Amino acid sequence: MSTPQSPGTGRPQIMRSLSGLLIVLGVTMLSGTIVSVALPQIVGSLQGTQSQYTWVVTATLLASTASTPIWGKLADLFPKKRLLQVSIVLFIAASLLCGFAQTTGQLIAARAVQGLGMGASQVLVQATIAALVSPRERGRFNGLIGAIMAVATVGGPLVGGALTDVSWLGWRWCFFIGVPFMLVALVVLTRTLNLVEERRRDVRIDYLGAALIAAGVSTLLLWVTFVGGSFDWISWQSGAMAVGGLLLLTLAVWVENRVSEPVIPLRLVVRRETAIAIVASAAVGMAMFGGAVFLGQYFQLARGYSPTEAGLLTTPLMLGMMASSTVSGLLVSRSGRVKPYVITGLVSLTLGFLLLSTIDETTSLLVVSLGMLGVGVGVGMSMQNLVLVVQNSVPLRELGAASGAVAFFRSLGGTVGVSVLGAILANRVSTNISDGLAASGADVPAGGGDSSTLDLAGMPPFLRHIVEGAYGAATGDIFLVATGIAVVGLVVVCFLPRVRLRDTLDLVRAKDGGEQQDRPEPTGTEGPEERGERGEHGAPV
Structure with a gap:
């Protein structure tokens, strides 16, 4: 396999690429929590119902979780830079659609598309960083990723509440606020991210496995979302959704074990x-x-x-x-x-x-x-x-x-x-x-x-x-x-x-x-010379 980093890529350029990657991760993580405080005003202004209130959150969650392993597999089959650009454009478009939504149904559909972008960022950012720096050096960058996720998770509701309370901004800016940052990240990554990846001619996408995983996971997530509220834990609806989701995932395992390029x-x-x-x-x-x-x-x-x-x-x-x-x-x-x-x-x-x-x-x-x-x-x-x-x-x-x-x-x-x-x-x-x-x-x-x-x-x-x-x-x-x-x-x-x-x-x-x-x-008991002659798992090179 060819070296993923271009010979001409220096540390300053890598740092600029990493800054763009961290912006992408931060904005997409923030989008998942920024609406939590603003949801009553959002659904109220769009004349939505209580069930639609739930779906504004559930649609994003379903799309993000179900698509995560699929994006991960695509990152191994296609150029990561191109996938990142696609996911950023997808997220920007979905954010604009959310901000301009005139009905709750439009908002739910746009949030589902936004969830696809969120699922992509969780995988593609980490996979791209892994293609730029070694695991040992990656520790410090993973620390930054964790800090950004912390700020987004806990700080999102604060930002959403503040935007909603400002009369000349309003709840629509909960969706618009990330767009300029993502545009900056797109420009930075387009200009600085330089990954030389092995071209694969034998690309085979496991469409059936991906569909079964997405359907099975979505069914189980819908079950745990609505059980106890819309229907009881012991009910035919609960049994149908739980058993149906497990059967779909069992079939997915069977398929994944037989294809040449499984999703997971x-x-x-x-x-x-x-x-x-x-x-x-x-x-x-x-x-x-x-x-x-x-x-x-x-x-x-x-x-x-x-x-x-x-x-x-x-x-x-x-x-x-x-x-x-x-x-x-x-x-x-x-x-x-x-x-x-x-x-x-x-x-x-x-x-x-x-x-x-x-x-x-x-x-x-x-x-x-x-x-x-x-x-x-x-x-x-x-x-x-x-x-x-x-x-x-x-x-x-x-x-x-x-x-x-x-x-x-x-x-x-x-x-x-x-x-x-x-x-x-x-x-x-x-x-x-x-x-x-x-x-x-x-x-x-x-x-x-x-x-x-x-x-x-x-x-x-x-x-x-x-x-x-x-x-x-x-x-x-x-x-x-x-x-x-x-x-x-x-x-x-x-x-x-x-x-x-x-x-x-x-x-x-x-x-x-x-x-x-x-x-x-190596456990550290070897001498420097011996460690220098050993590979990453202690095997002779």
Whole structure:
């Protein structure tokens, strides 16, 4: 395989390319969270319904998650630069369509297209960075990626709320604001990104596998999105969607195991490093998505803060992610070791969730902030380093599929985690409100304590106290469940092999021309001369 970096590409040009890549990732991540606070105004101004309200979010989520592995495979089959340009243009067009939408249906359709661009950025940015710098040097850039994702995840609602509150801007600028940045990124990448990639004449796209994966994942995501609300967990609708989704994915596995160019190569998924990273990434994804969602809701409904104040109170989560991601990235690049930082991150994540599991509506904000800081540090130290573990163990020609698989399962795990935790929260809140009303001697509604529409400011003081207590206690309960999930991730990462990150872009080739099989790298006990004579996995070169 030819060297992916052009001989004439110097470090300044690589840094400029990386700046463009980080802009793309930051804008697309921001677009996923910027509408969360503005959605009531958006749907209200477009005369939308409650079900359409949900679909504005669900359409983006479905398109992004289902398309992630497909973009990853395309990155191994076609030039990454061209795919990046296509994804940027796609995202810009979708953003403009969202901003100019005149009906909720138009907005939902445009958000689905925008989700395709978001799914592309998650994979293509990381696959392109992997084609520019070696895994060891990549650690520091992965730290920057983690910091950008932290700012976008937690800061998105703040930006969206601020834009919506400014009368001369309005909610449409939640979609327009990213367009100029993406145009800048497009120009920068077109002029500076120089990847010399191997031309493949035997390109075969697995259309059937891609369709089955997308259909199966979409069915399961729709199930976890609407179960507990539109229909019960035990119902024919629930059974049909769950069984149907699993059957589609089972058929996809059968197809993927028989085609020459599978969308998700099964041999990658079942490898030790990849399998461990996938399970751990699902736990981290649940923390990244669920933390911002449920903590913001806790501050508003259990503590009575405004949306903007709630966003500001989640700052420790963002600061923890930014600081730990950046620092651990630098340390990983310096040492070449990644396992200690992943384990430390999962320990911090577990302790953070454990502390948050003790909160209620009266808990000191200092205690809540410490819990958020622990979760943020855990996500920052583990999220991108888990991707790095996988990228270090695969040849350059499979980086796209490997990166796509990890991003896919992280997003899927986060989505399922948020949906399940949300269902638990709704059930606990309903029970708590009913118990509180009964204890106060007030009449309990026939359907229990309905908390679907809450206006704390308009409630009588005694009822507001009951509702705040219900949300406070229920939030602690769901973080106890999250603690258990984090423990699973911690146990799993303990089985990661102790390897050093390679200094080369591609796996070292053996004398017979084949790639080396994954084996532990030198442990550091060899002398400099001996280490200099050994390849990335300790095999003679």
